[in-house]
Amino acid sequence: MAVITMTINDELVSGVEGQSLLSLIREQGIELPTLCHLEGLEARGGCRLCLVEMQSTQRLLPACTTTAQEGMSIQTHSERLVRYRRMILELLFAERNHVCAVCVMNGRCELQDEAAKIGMDHVRYDYLVPELPMDATHDKFAIDHNRCILCTRCVSVCDSVEGAHTWDVMGRGVNSRVITDLNQPWGSSRSCTSCGKCVQVCPTGALANKGSTVAEMVKRHDFLQWILDGREKKQWVMHNGGSEGRR
Amino acid sequence: MTTLATKRTGRKADKAEPAVSSKIRLATAWLGGCSGCHMSFLDLDEKLIDLAEVVDLVYSPIADVKEFPDHVDVTLVEGAVANVDHLELAEQIRQRSKLVVSFGDCAVTGNVTSLRNKFPLEDLLTKVYHEGPGAVPRGGEYDKIVPALIPRVLPLHQVIEVDAFIPGCPPDPERIWAAVSALLAGEPVVLPEKMRMFG
Numbered sequence A: 001m002a003v004i005t006m007t008i009n010d011e012l013v014s015g016v017e018g019q020s021l022l023s024l025i026r027e028q029g030i031e032l033p034t035l036c037h038l039e040g041l042e043a044r045g046g047c048r049l050c051l052v053e054m055q056s057t058q059r060l061l062p063a064c065t066t067t068a069q070e071g072m073s074i075q076t077h078s079e080r081l082v083r084y085r086r087m088i089l090e091l092l093f094a095e096r097n098h099v100c101a102v103c104v105m106n107g108r109c110e111l112q113d114e115a116a117k118i119g120m121d122h123v124r125y126d127y128l129v130p131e132l133p134m135d136a137t138h139d140k141f142a143i144d145h146n147r148c149i150l151c152t153r154c155v156s157v158c159d160s161v162e163g164a165h166t167w168d169v170m171g172r173g174v175n176s177r178v179i180t181d182l183n184q185p186w187g188s189s190r191s192c193t194s195c196g197k198c199v200q201v202c203p204t205g206a207l208a209n210k211g212s213t214v215a216e217m218v219k220r221h222d223f224l225q226w227i228l229d230g231r232e233k234k235q236w237v238m239h240n241g242g243s244e245g246r247r
Numbered sequence B: 001m002t003t004l005a006t007k008r009t010g011r012k013a014d015k016a017e018p019a020v021s022s023k024i025r026l027a028t029a030w031l032g033g034c035s036g037c038h039m040s041f042l043d044l045d046e047k048l049i050d051l052a053e054v055v056d057l058v059y060s061p062i063a064d065v066k067e068f069p070d071h072v073d074v075t076l077v078e079g080a081v082a083n084v085d086h087l088e089l090a091e092q093i094r095q096r097s098k099l100v101v102s103f104g105d106c107a108v109t110g111n112v113t114s115l116r117n118k119f120p121l122e123d124l125l126t127k128v129y130h131e132g133p134g135a136v137p138r139g140g141e142y143d144k145i146v147p148a149l150i151p152r153v154l155p156l157h158q159v160i161e162v163d164a165f166i167p168g169c170p171p172d173p174e175r176i177w178a179a180v181s182a183l184l185a186g187e188p189v190v191l192p193e194k195m196r197m198f199g
């Protein structure tokens, strides 16, 4: 494995060729917020929270989908980046209906967490208050589109890990929505195996077990590494992850 | 950042100052909320005694004062802006207070109070009252007795300028104390991460 050297926040660091910027940044102990990214799923670059600034061109690139390269120089917390990250979070809160006090994930939600971390103490934009449905037709799970941030972790895990590809996305822009099969009720989906992987990786209160009420939903991400290690390395070692440790 | 220190030095000299006491004039107000934030405020327990030594509570749902007074130093506002009375009180609060604080999630985000924003006003009153049993109460129009609802519930900062935010539903007493003691010390309200969470 070839070693590369680059500069992060004016410090020289070395990484491995092919390594993502995000993993290299985190190896340095630098906290970079992410929402669509989840270790074990393919990076998508959708939420833009992990944007970093190229020193040479001032261009912004998502760290999760960018490969670290020899000689690169980046900033992770410039004034502009901090400002944009807060704006992104405010827009996420304004776009759908987030009422943490009555949400299944209250206290364990990644969106709520990132807002607190960044110090987003209020939303400066008008709330859009869209009319969005819930689908509780599945025996075990329910989706509340009011809480979905379109990270597409559910789409990804159902496709690449479970192999069912029940989830997909329809529509454009603010009208985008995750759908099951060809936009039919989840309960009538013939592709869904009811494995629950989508529920476990969802960062917000959008996907939850049926019967969980306010602040009751706990999610586990550790299963993902368990399955992937088993599949790829024939190793079964339990890691910790998910929303259990929050709050 | 706005603090009591910057606001105090910025006082207009030509305005008559209340001569009575040198204590900080604190007010708390209750707009469209469940009063949970005020309950949590009361949960400051023995700290309320410390507080009483440095502040005069000049207006509050827990003090019998009818008019929002002049020359208030800090006002904590619970609840979202949901009706015409809230609009009027919010304006008064802003004009008469040096620092206005959004106190709790309903004031900060609209929260539970704003759940009704999905319904047009007429549908809301029909669903809750006209279709229900018994006589229909007032509320559709401003009859000077029951204040008319405004079309959309708004977070406080969309109605008046707000100087600091205390999230939480309700904010626990530790958060309230952290924010209030900063305000009284003339420092900006910078809550630690654990105390900034909504919900």
Ligand code: SF4
Pocket (backbone or CB within 6 Å): A097, A098, A099, A100, A101, A103, A104, A105, A106, A107, A109, A110, A111, A112, A147, A204, A205, A206, B199
């Ligand atoms: S999904 Fe997260 S941010 Fe949205 S209402 Fe639920 S707890 Fe709050």
Ligand code: SF4
Pocket (backbone or CB within 6 Å): A157, A158, A162, A164, A165, A166, A167, A191, A192, A193, A194, A195, A196, A197, A198, A199
């Ligand atoms: S439960 Fe499993 S198969 Fe069904 S949609 Fe979720 S991830 Fe796909």
Ligand code: SF4
Pocket (backbone or CB within 6 Å): A143, A147, A148, A149, A150, A151, A152, A153, A154, A155, A178, A198, A201, A202, A203, A204, A206, A207
């Ligand atoms: S349902 Fe959850 S996992 Fe799927 S896109 Fe929405 S927020 Fe992401």
Ligand code: FES
Pocket (backbone or CB within 6 Å): A033, A034, A035, A036, A037, A044, A045, A046, A047, A048, A049, A050, A051, A062, A063, A064, A065
């Ligand atoms: S985590 Fe990189 S764009 Fe979402």
